[in-house]
Amino acid sequence: MRLFSWWIRRALGAAATLVGVSILVFLALRAMPGGFAETILGPFASEEQQRELAQRYGLDDSALAQYWLWLQAALGGDFGTSMISQEPVADELSSRLPVTGQLAVMAVLAAVFIGVPLGVLTAVRARADGGGTVGRLLSGLGVSLPEFVLGSIVVFLFSRYALGLSVGGYVPFGDDPAANLRAMILPAAVLSVFAISATARTTRDAVLNVLVEPYVTAAVARGESPAFIIRHHILRNAAAPVVVLITTITAYLLGGAIIVEYLFNLPGIGSYVVQAVGRRDYAVVQAGVLLAAAVFIVLNVVADLLVGLIDPRLGVTATGRQT
C-alpha cells in the first residue's frame, strides 16, 4: 500500500516536472528575439504561413491558451519547422536520434563495464593511509577532462598521424556495421572518459559506505571471502547511487554528445542543435532542449524504479523540523 502510493506520488512528481520544463521552454520560446511566429516559422515565412500559425496557436488568445495549444502540438510531435531546411523539426530529430543514441549507449556501456569494476576495486583496496590515491587521482583526472579539450586533441592526433582510425565518415549501423563502429569508436571513447571516471568515483564512494555497514563486518566474522562478500552483500547494496548516477550521466551524455558530434562531424541531434543555435534556428533548439529534458525526467523515474527494486526499503529522507 505504501509502495503503491509512493509510486503514484513519484509519477505525479515527474509529470509536474515535465509540465514545468515545458512551461520554461515555452516562455523561453516567447522571450526569444523575433517573437513566437518567427521562432516557429523562421524569418522568411510567407504571410499565409504566418496567418495559419496565428490561427493554429491562437496568437490573439491568452498566454495560457497559447501554451495549451503549443503543448498539444508538441505532444503530438509538432515542434514547428526548421528555418534552415524548412522541414518539420520532428522529422529531422527522429532521423538523427539513432546517432546520438548509439553514442550514448556505447558510453554508458563503457561506464558500466569499466567504471563499476574500477570503482569496486579501488574501494576494496582503499586503506586508511591513502593507498587508493593512484586510482583516485586517475578518476579525478578523468572527470577533469572536458570533451571539448580531449575531443580536440583526439581529432588532431588522429587526423594528423595515421593511427589506424579516421575521424569522420559516419555510416549508419544498418548499412555497414564495421564501418559504423570504426567511425563511432573515437567519439564514443572521448565521451566515455568522463562517464567512466564519474562512475568509478561514485562506485568507490558507494562501496566504501557499504564496507563500514555492520552486515559486512558480520559477513567477515562468518569467515566469508572478499569475493563472496562483494558478490553477495556489497554489489547490490552499493548499486542504488551508481544506478542514479548512470541515469544522470546518460542525460549528461546527451549534452556531451553535442560537443562530440560537433567535433567529429557526426549527423546527430547535438550537432544539429549547435548549428541551429548559431543560425538562430530556434524551433530546433526548443525541440532539442525539450527532448533532452524529457529523456532525463523519464530516466530519473526509471532510476527510481530500479532503486526500488534493488533496495526494498524505499527511501524516506529527512525533511527538516515539522513543528
Place this chain on the structure above:
Amino acid sequence: MNPFLVVDNLAVDYEAPDRRVRALDGVDLTVEPGETVGIVGESGSGKSTLGSAVGRLLPQNAQSVAGTMSVDGEEVFGLSIGGMRRLRRERLGFIFQDPIGSLDPTKRVGAQLKLALRGRGSAPDVARHLERVKLPDPRRVARAYPHQLSGGMAQRVAIAIAMASEPELLVADEPTAALDSQVRDDVLSVVFTLAAEAGSGILWLSHDLAAVGRRCARVAVMYGGRVVEDGPAAEVLARPAHPYTDALAGSAPAAAAPGERLQPVPGRPPVLTGPSPGCAFADRCRFAVQRCAVERPRPVRVRTQDVLCHRAAELAESGALAAHAPPPSRMAPVPVPVGEETT
C-alpha cells in the same frame, strides 16, 4: 582440557591522524571450552576491541603491539588470511549490537540464512533454524526483509545465523543493548540455550554488571584496557574485590533502594595514549595511595577472584568494599514477588 581462548598481556593501539590511542593495555584472560564469560566495562574500557580481536576483526587503523592471543592453540595474530577465515568459519561465532544493521537490507531473511548455511540449507532447514531461535511463523519470517522485523526478531535471526555453524565460542558484543527491556531476557535465553545445546562457550560483552552476573558463570571486569577483576559471577557481584567493580555496582540506579543516594564514581574513564604508568583507575579511586599512580598492579588472588589492585588484599581484609546484595540465581528470569524490592 586446554583452554579454548588464551589472551596473554595483549595490547592494541588505534592510530588516529593526530594521535595514538591505546585500547587494550595488557589483557589477560582465558576461556575454557563451553564456559560462559561476561566481560563488563564502560565505553572506552576496551571490551569491544577485545571482542573484535578474538576474530581479528579490528578496524584497519588498529594493531596489536604486544602480547599474544590464541584460539585453541592457534595464534590469532600469526595466522594466514586463509587460516583466519577458516577459524572464523568453523570455530567462532559473532553477534553484534545493531540487530537490523547486521543483516543485509537487500536480501530476504531466508536467503541470508541459506548463505550462512553455505548452500546446504533447504527451505525446511532454514525454517528449522528459525524455529530454534523461537521465531513464530518461521516461513513468514524467512520471506521478510530485515527492515520488516522488530529489533528482537532481527537479533534472533542474527543468532540463528551465528549459531548455524555451531561455533565453539560465541562472541556477543552488547547483543541486547539496542533492544527493549521486555525482549532482552527472551533473546538472552535463546542465546544461552542454543549455546548450551551446542556446547559453545560464550564471551558476552556488556556494560551491565548485574545482567551479566545473572547469566554467566564467570565475570571479567575491564577498565582502562585491562581486566581488573576476574572471578565467579556470584562472587564478583556480591563481594567485589576491586574498587572499580565496587564503585560500578554502587552507581547503578537500578540497585538503589528507595531514598538511598547513589554513590557515583568521581571523574571519568581514562583515554590512554600509551601504556598506563600505574593503575588506570587510580585518579578516581577513593582508596588510591601514591604507589597506585606510578606502579602497574600485578594480578593478585583475593578469595576466588584475580584482581589488579595493589591494595586488594588489604581492602578485602578490612571489609572496606561494600557487600552487595547477592545476585539472583543464574539462567532463569527471576519472578519478583509483589511487595518485595528488586535488586
Place this chain on the structure above:
Amino acid sequence: MVAAFGSMANLGGDPAELAGARLQPPSPEHWLGTDHLGRSLVPRLLEGVGVTLLLSSIAVLATAVLSTALGILAGYAGGALNDLVMRLVELLYAFPSIVLAILVAAVVGPGRPAAMAAIVLVTIPLMTRLVRAASAAVSQRDYVTSAIVSGVRLPKILVRHVLPNVSGTIAVQGTYALSVGILVEGGLSFLGLGVQPPQASLGVLIQEGGVYMVAAPWLIIAPGVVLILAILSINVVGDGLRDRFEPRETRSLR
C-alpha cells in the same frame, strides 16, 4: 580573489597586440607561439584564464548565496516550503548542463551574461540539494531543539547554529561548483555561445586553437592543459575539503 583574477587579465602585456608573424611555433620571444592573427599566446592565455576564472567565481558566488539561503530555509522548515524549493531545483536539474546553457544562450543571446547565467542555473540545483540535506540533518540536532525551546529567535538559530554547521558542505560544494562553472563556460564559449572574441577565455582559446589545430597544435594544447589543470586542482581541493569535513572510516574485507 575576484580582483586577483581580474588583474591577471592585464598581466604579460596587451593581449590584442599583433606581436609577430602569424601561427609561429613557441620561441624565446613568444613562449607559447602566436595565433592566427599574430597575437602572442602568453598574454592571450593569461587574459583567458583571468576572464574564465573571474566569470566562474562571480557566478559561483551568486550560486553559493542563493543555494545557501534556499537550502537552509528548505532544510530547516521542511514541509511545503521544502517541497516547493525541491520542485524548483528538480526542474532545473532536469536539463543536462550544456543543454541548459545552450537554452540560456539562445534566450539571452551569446555573450558573457549568458555564460554567467548558465553557470548559476547549472550549479544551483547541485548545491541546493546538498545544502538542504545537510541543513535538514543539522535542524534535527539536540542543540537546535534546545535553542527553540529556550525561545531563541528563528533568524538567530539559522545564522548561529545551522549556517556554521553546514559551512563545510557549502565549502565543498562551492569548490565543485567552481569546476563545473569553468566547464560550462568553456563548453559554451567553445560552441561560440559564451564569451565572444576578440576577448579571450579558455573556451574561446580552445575553440580558436581547434580551427588551426593541424597547422599550429600549440594553440590548443596550451589552453587545454591549463583548463584541465585548473579543473583538476580545484577538484583535488574539493576532495581534500570533503575528507576534512566528512571524514570516513575504512574497513578491510580480510
Place this chain on the structure above:
Amino acid sequence: MSGEDGHPGGDVGAGPPVLELDEVSVVFSSGLFRREHVHAMRDVSLRIEPGETLGVVGESGSGKTTTGMVALGLQRPTSGAVRFEGVPGVAKRRRGLAGSIQVVLQHPQWSLDPRMRVGDSVAEPFGAATHRTRNEGDVERDRRVGAATHRTRDVGAAEAVRVMLEEVGLEPSFAERYPHELSGGQRQRVAIARALITRPRFVVFDEAVSALDVSVQAQILNLIKDLQAEFGFSALFISHDLGAVRYVAHRIAVMRHGEVVETAETETFYANPSHEYSRQLLEAL
C-alpha cells in the same frame, strides 16, 4: 516556589499545576489515498505540580518522547489540551515564556553546537530570556534571572555562566572550551547548565542520561536531584531506564502503545506496582 525541602509535598496545591496534559492524542498520518494513522499518544492526561518530577517510562514507540515534545510545544496535539501554569498553549507563547521552559536531550555529541564555545552555548538561552525581560519589563522575571540584568548584558551573562558552570561541577575555564574537548558526561553537565541558567520553572529531560556510562550516569542523576532541590523547578523525566526514572522521580507514569497504563507515587511503585505491565518492567530491571 520553595526549593529548600526538595520535595514537592509542601508545594502541591500551592498554585496551578506547572503543566497539565488533558486527554491529549497525537496521530501521525501517512500515505496519499488510503491514509494510515499511527496513534503516538492516546488520551494522555498528566499533571505536574510545582517542584515535582514526573518520570515517564516506556519502551521505544510507547509515545514517551512524543509526550515530551507536546509538553515543550514542539508537537501540536491532534486533540486535547496542554496548559502551562493554567494557561493553554505553549508554542504560541514561546517568546513570552522564553527561559521558563527548558530541555535536556539525549545525545551528548549533539547536545551542544560543535562550532560554539561552551560559554556561548550556556549563555544563549540567557540572552534570549533577558531580551524578553526588557521587552516586557517583567520585574518578577528580572529578579529571577538574577542581578545580571542590572548590569550590561555581556558582563551579566559571563557571570551567570560562571556561576552555572560551578553549579554543575565544572571549572570556569570550561567556558572557553569547545564541545569536542569534553567527555560525554561533561557535555551533559554543560547542557544542564545551559538549561538551568534562565532559572526555568519547568525542565524536560528526554533520555538525558541514557547515552552515558554507568559510573558517569550516577553523577548526572545526583546532579539533577541536587539542582532540583536547590532551584525548585518541575521536571518531566523521560527514560526507558526504569532504574533511573525511579531514582529521580517523585511520581512515575508508565506508557505503552501511546497510553498511560499506570501513574503512581514512586514509593508505591517500588513496593506495589498495580499494572501487570509495570510489574514486567520491574522484573526486567
